[in-house]
Amino acid sequence: MEKGKSRRAVRCIEALAFLLIFVLLLAFVSDALRGRDRPEFYSERKNSLDVLFLGSSHMLNGVSPMELWHRCGIASCNLSENGQLLPVTYYVLQDALDRQSPKLVVLDVYKVIQDTLYDEKSYLHTSLDGMPLGLGKLRAVYGLLPAGERTEFLFDIVLYHDRWKELGSLEREERDPDFKGYSPLYTTETHEGFQILPESDTSAPPEIPVDYLRKIVELCREREAELLLVATPFTTPVPDDMDRQQRVNAVKELAEQWDVPFVNMMHSLDEMDFDLNEDLADTYHANVSGMKKITDFLGRYISERYDIPDRRGERDYAAWDETYIRYAEKLEKLEDE
Amino acid sequence: MVFNSVDFLIFFPVVCLVYFIIPRRARNVWLLLASYYFYMSWNPKYALLILASTAVTYLSGIFIGWAGTKEARRARALKRLFLVLSFGVNLAILCVFKYLGFFLDTVAALLGAVGIDMKVPALDILLPVGISFYTFQALSYTADVYAGKLTPRRNFITYALYVSFFPQLVAGPIERSDHLLEQLERPRSFDYLRAREGLLRMAWGLFQKVVVADRAAVFVDAVFASPGAAPGSVAGTAMVFFFIQIYCDFGGYSNIAIGAAQVLGVELIENFRQPWLAVSIRDFWRRWHISLSTWFRDYVYIPLGGSRRGKVRKWLNTVTVFLLSGLWHGAQWHFVAWGLLHGVYQVAGDMTDGPRRRIRAALRIREDGALHRVCAVAVTFILTTAAFCVFRAGSVREAALMLRSLFTDFGPKALLSGQILEFGLDKWDLAVFACSVAALMAVDLLNERRPVWPLLERQVLPVRWVCYLALIFAVLIFGVYGPGYDAASFIYFAF
Incomplete structure (x- = not known):
């Protein structure tokens, strides 16, 4: 009887140990094949970031945390992604606030134009895959995706296993963590005669993004982080798309309702010295020159209005200065390429 | 729900866990519920078909048993009546769902050939998954009770589970009542070592299916899509790949079924035994889809007289069985042609047996010698591979195009x-x-001597x-599965 019991115990331990090794290996292999991690945020020391930038590609190409560090000593990270809609941003922010306690969250509202939970699935992958598997990811996947489509997000080896062929080759898509989430664009596109609609010209944005914008406002209140809504300068390809401007303009009224500040840079171009013919890489996105102007403008705005400490010279942030040097070199080198 | 799906990955552990927790009395009920859920995940309506098949064969058993209590002559007549009724109803269901379209098309084609125009009504019948498998399994019960090999069963739950047992429900092995039914009637408890071996077997089956078969399928599909277009050497490679594909697809599925049943404490019959090592076509059929070939042997070939009524009758019986086997595989003429080809192979083998023996004696070649064995394996492999080409091609004409292309441009250039x-x-x-086929061959060669899984289980823990x-990570990484990663849609470029 005793013998049978102890044998059972040994077998239980054996099975559990095997499962544990399997899970650890699975995590390791998944990481290696994914190549989409974001150490600049997820490996960052807990509660070390004072400002978080979130939103779509407008923010991704528009704000560089390292420039902000260099100018104002603000420790920040840019968590934006291409095609990230506001519902996705909501979940990314929720997970981010579980890891960091920023004083300020700066949110790009451009995607208020789009009335779905997420854009193409590949965009959802770029937004969620870097997030480690945990409560935050479960909330996001269950909140955004219908049953039957969640596996490739929760166990993304299902999607990425084919990449074993690419291992060791240089065409990996990893983003340089030294850029702290910023992605530079180097082209320039002119937009002669582009008409900027007056601030009062609005049209009501669709329900889903407004809903999630409200949720983001509530979330920030709950977590005691200030929220700043922004729209970076953009143009539209055809006059028909003018309602994008109108919808973004409409955020002003919503922001007033919710008592949250909103900076629509479309109406501050002169103050920013932003030139639509020089500072945009394409229709929507700032190039490096545009990024410097946006970051500079936001840096001044934040420094004047919020109590964000200048971390330069602090011992815990010594590495940030080294990161900046590497960042500046790489930014220049990429431009030469 | 197929075995290589996430659904099954959740379904199976849940079924097992509950199965071993609940009291033994309730276990068959639970398995029956799980099996019907498994089957209904394809289409809930199909459950009615399997239930009908179950009820008819169950009642046939009871009635045949009842008929046995009558006086001898009447008993014989009544038993035969119930046998015919059970086979009639089951085969009628099978024919309607699997062969009606094929039959009408064939009649229309024949009438068209003599100038009569027949409009074939568009049939909207979906082939119910696994119908050929469970129908044959259910019929084996009627036949066994009729033959007196088995007493009629009264417990409907256990019998229904025998017909629908989920591990082997949709793709075999086709079980026999005296083997599976009797196991289901006995109490089963959890056995750690047996479960471990079962899981290992499932993983190996998954490897065969997802890493080997599904990868071969990519190549095979591409070459067979335009028969005769690829150079001979590529066509030949595709044919060999198809042999590997169908073996690993079907054999892999059987391994998963056998492993899953093993975890639940049920032993299923072996369905494949290293078929590529067969030394003759007859030997091939002792290694390939064993549960089907023994079914045909026991319930068609032997009742037809087998080899007891002279050579010509034996050859006729052999060809009949293989024609039926071809038709069983699918309602299309190229499947029938594949069956016919195997029938012809067997008859030709039988006819030339004497002369071949004499030649071997004259040349002093020993039949059990290594050289003879290698040659026999090679010839059998070529013959079965050519036959599988007919099986895989979309039609007999396409198969002919593929085979003809072998004789043009067969050099290694391509x-x-x-x-x-x-x-x-x-x-x-x-x-x-190449690596996975090498692993497959190594395991098969070991298996040829003695079963490799118990051998592995005896090794030390590391x-x-x-x-x-x-094995698990080979499946996860090198398997052909998932939504498919399209690098182009993931490259970071701004929109």
Whole structure:
């Protein structure tokens, strides 16, 4: 009887140990094949970031945390992604606030134009895959995706296993963590005669993004982080798309309702010295020159209005200065390429 | 729900866990519910078909048993009546769902040939999954009770579970009542070592299916899509790949079924035994889809007289069985042609047996010698591969085109020039394929001597674990599955 019991115990331990090794290996292999991690945020020391930038590609190409560090000593990270809609941003922010306690969250509202939970699935992958598997990811996947489509997000080896062929080759898509989430664009596109609609010209944005914008406002209140809504300068390809401007303009009224500040840079171009013919890489996105102007403008705005400490010279942030040097070199080198 | 799906990955552990927790009395009920859920995940309506088949064969058993209590002559007549009724109803269901369209098309074609125009009504019948498998399994019960090999069963739950037992429900092995039914009637408890071996077997089956078969399929599909277009060497490669594909697809599925049943404490019959090592066509059928060939042997070939009524009758019986076997595989003429080809192979083998013996004696070649064995394996492999070409092609004409292309441009040029990489598999895929086929052959060669899984289970823990993990991660990484990663849609470029 005793013998049978102890044998059972040994077998239980054996099975559990095997499962544990399997899970650890699975995590390791998944990481290696994914190549989409974001150490600049997820490996960052807990509660070390004072400002978080979130939103779509407008923010991704528009704000560089390292420039902000260099100018104002603000420790920040840019968590934006291409095609990230506001519902996705909501979940990314929720997970981010579980890891960091920023004083300020700066949110790009451009995607208020789009009335779905997420854009193409590949965009959802770029937004969620870097997030480690945990409560935050479960909330996001269950909140955004219908049953039957969640596996490739929760166990993304299902999607990425084919990449074993690419291992060791240089065409990996990893983003340089030294850029702290910023992605530079180097082209320039002119937009002669582009008409900027007056601030009062609005049209009501669709329900889903407004809903999630409200949720983001509530979330920030709950977590005691200030929220700043922004729209970076953009143009539209055809006059028909003018309602994008109108919808973004409409955020002003919503922001007033919710008592949250909103900076629509479309109406501050002169103050920013932003030139639509020089500072945009394409229709929507700032190039490096545009990024410097946006970051500079936001840096001044934040420094004047919020109590964000200048971390330069602090011992815990010594590495940030080294990161900046590497960042500046790489930014220049990429431009030469 | 197929075995290689996430659904099954959740379904199976839940079924097992509940199965071993609940009291023994309730276990068959639970398995029956799980089996019907498994089957209904394809289409809930199909459950009615399997239930009908179950009820008819169950009642046939009871009635045949009842008929046995009558006086001898009447008993014989009544028993035969119930046998015919059970076979009639079940085969009628099978025919309607599987063969009606084929039959009407054939009649229309024949009438068209003599100038009569017949409009075939568009049939909207979906082939219910696994109908050929469970129908044959259910019929084996009627036949066994009729033959007096088995007493009629009264417990409907256990009998219904016998017909619908989910591990082997949709793709076999086709079980026999005296084997499976009797196991289901006995109490079963959890056995750690048996479960471990079962899981290992499932992982191996998954490897065969997802890494080997599904990768071969990419190449095979591409070449067979335009028969005769690829150079002979590529066509030949595709035919060999198809042999590997169908073996690993079907054999892999059987291994998963056998392993899953093993975890639940049920032993299923072996369905494949290293078929590529067969030394003759007859030997091939002792190794390939064993549960089906023994079914046909016991319930068609032997009742037809088998080999007891002279050579000509034996050959006729053999061809009949293989024609039926071809038709069983699918309602299309090229399946029938495949069956016929195997029938002809067997008859030809039988006819030339004497002369071949005399030649061997004259040349002093020993039948059990290594050289003879290698040659016999090679010839059998070529013959079965050619037959599988007929099986795989869309029609007999396409098969002929494929086989004809072998005789044009068979040089190694296409293989060496990189043309072989134009059929869906790049050099990495081919390398993985080569390695996995090598692993497959190694396991099969070991299995030929004695079963390899118990052997592995006797190794020390680190050896076992390395093997388990290597197998699991080979499936996870090198398997052909998932939504498909399209690098182009993931490259970071701004929109």
